[in-house]
Amino acid sequence: MEAAATHDWDPGLDRAFVGGDERALAEAYRRFGPLVYTLALRSLGERAAADDVTQEVFIRAWKSRTTYRPEAARLPAWLIGITRNAISDALSARARQRHLEQAATLLVVDPAAQPDAGDVDEVADRLTLDEELEKLGDPQQAIMRLAFYEDLTHDQISSRLNLPLGTVKSHIRRSLARLRTRLEVEHGTP
Amino acid sequence: MEHLDADLLSLLALGEPVGTDADAAHLAGCPTCSDTLRGLRHAVHIATLDPGGVELEKPGSQNWTAIHQALGLSPALATDPLNQHSVPRGAPPERSAIDPATAQAPLNHGSKTASAPAPIRPSAKNRAARPGLWMMAAAAGIILGTAAGWVAAGVIGHTGTPSPSSTQTAPASIVLAQTSLSPLPAHTGSGDARVEQLPDGTRQLMIRLSNDHITGFRGVWVGSADLTKMVSLGVLANESGNFTIPAGIDLAQYPIVDISNQPYNGDPAHSADSIARGKLNLKN
Numbered sequence: 001m002e003a004a005a006t007h008d009w010d011p012g013l014d015r016a017f018v019g020g021d022e023r024a025l026a027e028a029y030r031r032f033g034p035l036v037y038t039l040a041l042r043s044l045g046e047r048a049a050a051d052d053v054t055q056e057v058f059i060r061a062w063k064s065r066t067t068y069r070p071e072a073a074r075l076p077a078w079l080i081g082i083t084r085n086a087i088s089d090a091l092s093a094r095a096r097q098r099h100l101e102q103a104a105t106l107l108v109v110d111p112a113a114q115p116d117a118g119d120v121d122e123v124a125d126r127l128t129l130d131e132e133l134e135k136l137g138d139p140q141q142a143i144m145r146l147a148f149y150e151d152l153t154h155d156q157i158s159s160r161l162n163l164p165l166g167t168v169k170s171h172i173r174r175s176l177a178r179l180r181t182r183l184e185v186e187h188g189t190p
Numbered sequence: 191m192e193h194l195d196a197d198l199l200s201l202l203a204l205g206e207p208v209g210t211d212a213d214a215a216h217l218a219g220c221p222t223c224s225d226t227l228r229g230l231r232h233a234v235h236i237a238t239l240d241p242g243g244v245e246l247e248k249p250g251s252q253n254w255t256a257i258h259q260a261l262g263l264s265p266a267l268a269t270d271p272l273n274q275h276s277v278p279r280g281a282p283p284e285r286s287a288i289d290p291a292t293a294q295a296p297l298n299h300g301s302k303t304a305s306a307p308a309p310i311r312p313s314a315k316n317r318a319a320r321p322g323l324w325m326m327a328a329a330a331g332i333i334l335g336t337a338a339g340w341v342a343a344g345v346i347g348h349t350g351t352p353s354p355s356s357t358q359t360a361p362a363s364i365v366l367a368q369t370s371l372s373p374l375p376a377h378t379g380s381g382d383a384r385v386e387q388l389p390d391g392t393r394q395l396m397i398r399l400s401n402d403h404i405t406g407f408r409g410v411w412v413g414s415a416d417l418t419k420m421v422s423l424g425v426l427a428n429e430s431g432n433f434t435i436p437a438g439i440d441l442a443q444y445p446i447v448d449i450s451n452q453p454y455n456g457d458p459a460h461s462a463d464s465i466a467r468g469k470l471n472l473k474n
Contacts, residue, residue, distance in 0.1 A: 022263050041247060059260050129233070148237050176200045183233055
């Protein structure tokens with residue numbers, strides 16, 4: 001099961017989703033169900049709890065699709081946000097029932113649920129940053145894509161896009177700062 | 191010494207070989223600058239991460255079953271999407287085009303081509319062949335001539351939840367149009383259709399249709415007067431059902447209400463087998 005990135009998720013699907021096309025929901029499940037499930041499994045440590053969260057996320061997403069605004073957020077990032085909420089709800093429900101130490105003990109019950117790399121969270125973050133990148137607008141977005149995915153230096157970008165060096169540098173600075181802030185906001189750190 | 195220039199830190203985070211020895215020395219001794227650099231590097235790391243390199247676990251099929259059931263989704267979508275290569279996509283509008291001369295005969299000339307499931311997201315090839323088609327349909331919030339699984343808020347009528355209209359007391363809904371539904375040859379089901387505007391402004395198509403023994407399931411459509419354009423509104427599961435009409439649909443352009451017998455073959459296009467039909471008389 002491979003993870004998927006936002007960049008090959010058609011914006012048309014975002015609008016189909018909000019428009020009530022059930023096939024957009026099924027496609028979202030096909031593409032992001034494994035990520036949602038794995039995030040929940042890693043955080044909660046139990047398959048039954050991860051099942052509950054997975055169902056909750058897609059049911060909640062579909063029921064609240066009228067409040068989803070495609071122009072403000074991409075669907076994958078929106079789903080990740082719902083997933084994080086559902087996981088934290090599940091964790092607090094569990095914390096209310098037992099002490100956290102006991103919950104932590106539970107985490108080792110299922111060896112398959114143990115994180116091997118711990119980078120599922122990073123995949124989810126990647127979806128969030130994909131969305132933030134799209135929001136940058138141009139030329140910022142073009143500049144950052146060249147830096148990230150074509151590995152160009154700022155002077156190569158400057159000649160490629162025919163923009164002054166100083167402009168490229170300040171766009172890079174502001175865009176990177178924005179991506180960093182977005183990640184911190186997502187994880188609740190200042 | 192002053193802190194490092196923010197532009198410089200950004201370029202360092204991107205891995206560019208910039209800065210002097212003095213900059214490096216400052217960085218080594220300055221928690222503020224190294225903190226900033228760490229944060230920026232993390233953002234670069236995440237943005238350039240290859241998601242394909244991370245193994246994910248597949249949720250069991252009981253999850254989709256539970257979602258499908260809780261939301262009362264179309265029977266056409268009952269199969270776990272994770273067991274499919276892709277979710278079947280609706281036919282492009284031209285495939286559902288109906289020749290007015292043969293309106294009672296085959297509605298769809300292209301049904302043979304639908305045996306191979308097409309991805310809901312068009313492949314690059316498809317996109318090149320028919321630029322903008324899917325996008326235009328999706329942007330309008332409608333998928334022309336498309337899947338019977340397109341239930342929209344008509345889901346309300348299938349989940350056992352009372353429909354908005356039945357729970358509304360005041361103000362009352364307004365009837366915008368209605369028609370009787372007459373059976374087509376080889377069918378016996380008849381009934382009526384009514385379009386009501388709910389207090390929240392949405393329009394509901396309310397269908398009542400007596401039972402007719404059919405082999406498939408019943409698709410609900412609105413179409414243009416010459417039946418060259420059809421929009422699927424969902425599946426009529428019982429003798430009556432309510433279907434939300436997308437706001438972008440002008441009923442003056444789509445006055446025909448058509449109920450079809452859709453075979454369970456996964457083809458989202460109109461089956462060409464209409465059970466009953468009527469023409470809405472718009473009040474204004």
